[in-house]
Amino acid sequence: xxxxxxxxxxxxxxxxxxxxxxxxxxxxxxxxxxxxxxxxxxxxxxxxxxxxxxxxxxxxxxxxxxxxxxxxxxxxxxxxxxxxxxxxxxxxxxxxxxxxxxxxxxxxxxxxxxxxxxxxxxxxxxxxxxxxxxxxxxxxxxxxxxxxxxxxxxxxxxxxxxxxxxxxxxxxxxxxxxxxxxxxxxxxxxxxxxxxxxxxxxxxxxxxxxxxxxxxxxxxxxxxxxxxxxxxxxxxxxxxxxxxxxxxxxxxxxxxxxxxxxxxxxxxxxxxxxxxxxxxxxxxxxxxxxxxxxxxxxxxxxxxxxxxxxxxxxxxxxxxxxxxxxxxxxxxxxxxxxxxxxxxxxxxxxxxxxxxxxxxxxxxxxxxxxxxxxxxxxxxxxxxxxxxxxxxxxxxxxxxxxxxxxxxxxxxxxxxxxxxxxxxxxxxxxxxxxxxxxxxxxxxxxxxxxxxxxxxxxxxxxxxxxxxxxxxxxxxxxxxxxxxxxxxxxxxxx
Numbered sequence: 001x002x003x004x005x006x007x008x009x010x011x012x013x014x015x016x017x018x019x020x021x022x023x024x025x026x027x028x029x030x031x032x033x034x035x036x037x038x039x040x041x042x043x044x045x046x047x048x049x050x051x052x053x054x055x056x057x058x059x060x061x062x063x064x065x066x067x068x069x070x071x072x073x074x075x076x077x078x079x080x081x082x083x084x085x086x087x088x089x090x091x092x093x094x095x096x097x098x099x100x101x102x103x104x105x106x107x108x109x110x111x112x113x114x115x116x117x118x119x120x121x122x123x124x125x126x127x128x129x130x131x132x133x134x135x136x137x138x139x140x141x142x143x144x145x146x147x148x149x150x151x152x153x154x155x156x157x158x159x160x161x162x163x164x165x166x167x168x169x170x171x172x173x174x175x176x177x178x179x180x181x182x183x184x185x186x187x188x189x190x191x192x193x194x195x196x197x198x199x200x201x202x203x204x205x206x207x208x209x210x211x212x213x214x215x216x217x218x219x220x221x222x223x224x225x226x227x228x229x230x231x232x233x234x235x236x237x238x239x240x241x242x243x244x245x246x247x248x249x250x251x252x253x254x255x256x257x258x259x260x261x262x263x264x265x266x267x268x269x270x271x272x273x274x275x276x277x278x279x280x281x282x283x284x285x286x287x288x289x290x291x292x293x294x295x296x297x298x299x300x301x302x303x304x305x306x307x308x309x310x311x312x313x314x315x316x317x318x319x320x321x322x323x324x325x326x327x328x329x330x331x332x333x334x335x336x337x338x339x340x341x342x343x344x345x346x347x348x349x350x351x352x353x354x355x356x357x358x359x360x361x362x363x364x365x366x367x368x369x370x371x372x373x374x375x376x377x378x379x380x381x382x383x384x385x386x387x388x389x390x391x392x393x394x395x396x397x398x399x400x401x402x403x404x405x406x407x408x409x410x411x412x413x414x415x416x417x418x419x420x421x422x423x424x425x426x427x428x429x430x431x432x433x434x435x436x437x438x439x440x441x442x443x444x445x446x447x448x449x450x451x452x453x454x455x456x457x458x459x460x461x462x463x464x465x466x467x468x469x470x471x472x473x474x475x476x477x478x479x480x481x482x483x484x485x486x487x488x489x490x491x492x493x494x
Contacts, residue, residue, distance in 0.1 A: 024353070025452040026484075027389040028290070028323045028360025030066040031059055031369055032122070033108075035089040036073045036130065039367075042092035045100040049107065058370045060115045062377050063385020065458070068186050068247075068362065069108045072123035072172065074130050075141050075158070079105035079180070083172055085137035095137025109181050116435065116458040118391065120184035120245070121176050125169050125227070127190050129156035141168065150203060153196045160192060160223040160276075161206035169227070170234050177239040183482070184243035185235060189294060191224045192276045194269060220276035232287045236397075241430055241482035243394065245290040247325055247362070248279045250297065250309055252316070264312040267303045283318035289394055291320055292362055296327035298334035299344050306344075310351050310358070317357035321392045324352055324361040332374025343374050349384050359392040387452040390437060391484040401485040402426060402433040405477045408492055410466075417470065419492065420463045424479050433479035435460045437486065441474040449476055449489055470494050 033055070040048050056067070071078040076087035076094055080103045085095035090104065105121060112119035128142045131154035136142055142149045142156050148165050150157045158165040173185055193201065203220075211219045232244050253272040255263030261272060262280060271277040282288045293313055297304045313322055332343040352358050363369050369377045393399070403424030411418050426432040439454045441447035447454050457464070458480070476489035 022383070023385065023387040023389060023452045024359075025390060025450060025455065026359070026392045028066060028321065028362070028392055029064050029385055029389060030068055030120075030292075030323065030360070030362035031064045031366040032068045032362060032364050033070065033366045034122075035070045035078055035087065036124075038089055041089055045098055045102045048104070052108070053111065055366055055370050056111055056115060056117075058377070059366060060117070062369055062380040063388065064117065064363070064366075064369070064380075065389060065391065066118040066120060066183070066362075067108065067112050067366070068120045068122045069105065070122045070124075071105050071176070072121075073127070074124065074133060074156075075128040076137075079103050079176070081172075081175065083175055084141065085139050088133060088135075094133065094135060095139060105176075105180055105182075113181075113460055116388075116460065118183035120186040120243070121180065121182045122186040122188065123173070123176075124190050125187055126158045126160055126165075126192070127155060128158050131155060150201065152193050152201055153199055155193055157193055157201075159203055159206050160220070160227065161203050161210055163210075166223075166227050166230070170231055173231060174234060174238045177235055177242050182242060184245055184289075186245050186247065186292075188247045189249040189271075189275065189277070192220055192274075195274050217273065217276065221272070221278050224276050225278055225281060228282050229285070229287050232289075241397065243289045243397075243483075244287075245292055245323075246279070246282070246288050247292040247294055248277055249275060250293050250295040250325070251304060252279055252293075252312075262316065265308050266305070280316055280318070283316070283320050286320070286396065288320060289397065290323055290392075291317070292323040292325055294325035294327075294364070296325065296330055296364065298330055299347055300334075300337050306348065307351065310348075311355060314355040314357050321359040321394070322357045324348075324358060325364055326361050327364050328368035328376050329373060332376055345374070345376060345379060360389075388455050388458055389452060390455075390458065390480065390486065393485065394483055398430050398481070398483050399485060400431055400481075401487045402431050402479045402481045404487045404490050405433070405436060405462075405479050408477065408490055410492075410494070413465070415465045416468065417466045418463050419466055419475065419477075421477060421490070423462060424487065429482075431481055433487070434482055435480045435484075436462070437478045437480060438464055439476040439478075439489070440470075445474070447474050447476060449478070466494070 077084045078087050078090050086097050088094040109119045150159050235244050248271050251266050251270045253261050253263040253270050295309050297306050299306045331345050336342050336344050405421040407422045409420050423433045437458050438456045439449050440456045471494050475492045478489045479487040
């Protein structure tokens with residue numbers, strides 16, 4: 001009992017001590033659910049759904065409002081694709097359909113939306129085979145067109161220098177975006193492969209054909225830049241509200257004396273020279289809608305200090321939302337530099353909530369949050385995500401809010417009184433209300449819809465079961481469109 005009371009007291013102290021508003025009203029709170037570790041392989045539909053349902057329920061309690069669901073790990077599909085074969089990470093054998101026919105992506109979208117979460121389809125664009133895949137399906141692109149691929153350290157890579165490869169990947173992305181009700185398309189850090197010492201990447205043939213006098217490094221970066229630019233343009237036309245985001249490796253470039261490329265005080269693999277991912281160029285040109293660097297190291301790491309990197313990326317946002325990729329297990333593994341009796345979660349969230357341009361974070365990985373090492377998930381629930389949050393605005397995509405909810409009513413139900421409403425009218429999909437924010441006054445009667453403390457829930461339903469103590473409180477309902485532009489509120493006094 002004393003331990004429980006202390007935990008609650010500690011949560012309250014953290015809440016009060018936290019600078020500014022403890023829980024921002026708008027904040028991206030994501031979690032990655034990966035397939036490439038083989039956790040679903042051969043489980044079957046019912047068991048996989050059971051595990052994922054439990055995880056999503058727990059993540060919802062932890063305040064997670066977006067899921068990055070890996071659906072394409074190696075030129076394959078965890079969804080019903082007419083372009084690429086079923087993933088072996090689902091059934092155990094590439095090309096083999098599930099025994100009980102179902103579509104994991106479609107199911108996940110429905111489950112996320114039911115819980116007020118966004119669902120971003122996560123793909124690996126250029127990786128065509130991992131080291132541990134030994135058999136490709138007859139319909140796999142590397143079987144159909146082996147001349148387009150490069151072997152590297154046990155991997156197969158779509159040669160990024162070939163226009164036909166880029167066009168092929170565009171078609172896969174458009175197929176996902178137009179057939180599924182995804183909220184975003186998400187890519188991680190795999191562009192050109194991570195370099196292995198002494199092992200060259202043999203793209204000499206495509207370089208000779210398309211290099212056009214550029215240095216090898218500049219040509220490779222141009223290939224990835226072209227891919228990102230064109231895909232962003234294609235997606236915006238195919239599905240205007242679909243967010244396009246990238247989660248690059250945590251180091252953009254290591255600082256060097258006399259080098260004109262912006263760099264951080266770090267030492268390690270880097271996007272610019274090793275993966276040929278010029279992330280800052282994408283941000284400057286508006287080719288991505290959010291940037292989510294994987295800053296998985298601890299504060300005080302000698303080669304890549306979390307504190308230095310978060311500050312560096314905060315200075316290089318170029319007016320695009322910056323979300324921080326958080327490693328749950330490493331965060332709780334290392335002690336706080338100022339307090340050896342606790343881990344680094346408090347210090348990391350202090351940086352996240354105070355530095356300019358940072359509008360949220362994403363947890364690596366979802367199961368780690370659910371497993372709750374070091375009370376990480378508990379602290380999300382009790383402190384850092386104790387109130388719901390809307391998604392950050394993306395006004396360069398759309399800034400027009402929907403109309404207000406209509407015909408508010410209080411009805412009786414077996415669960416108790418229910419507040420119901422009708423969706424506002426809309427002529428355009430971009431302005432259609434898809435969810436609703438519900439605010440409630442505190443015991444003193446105060447209600448401020450700018451403050452997350454009054455935000456009760458975000459729901460896709462047009463109804464809300466009122467709590468037993470609703471009488472005497474004021475509620476405000478607002479409508480949210482696909483990009484969570486918020487309407488004016490409708491006030492209801494009970």
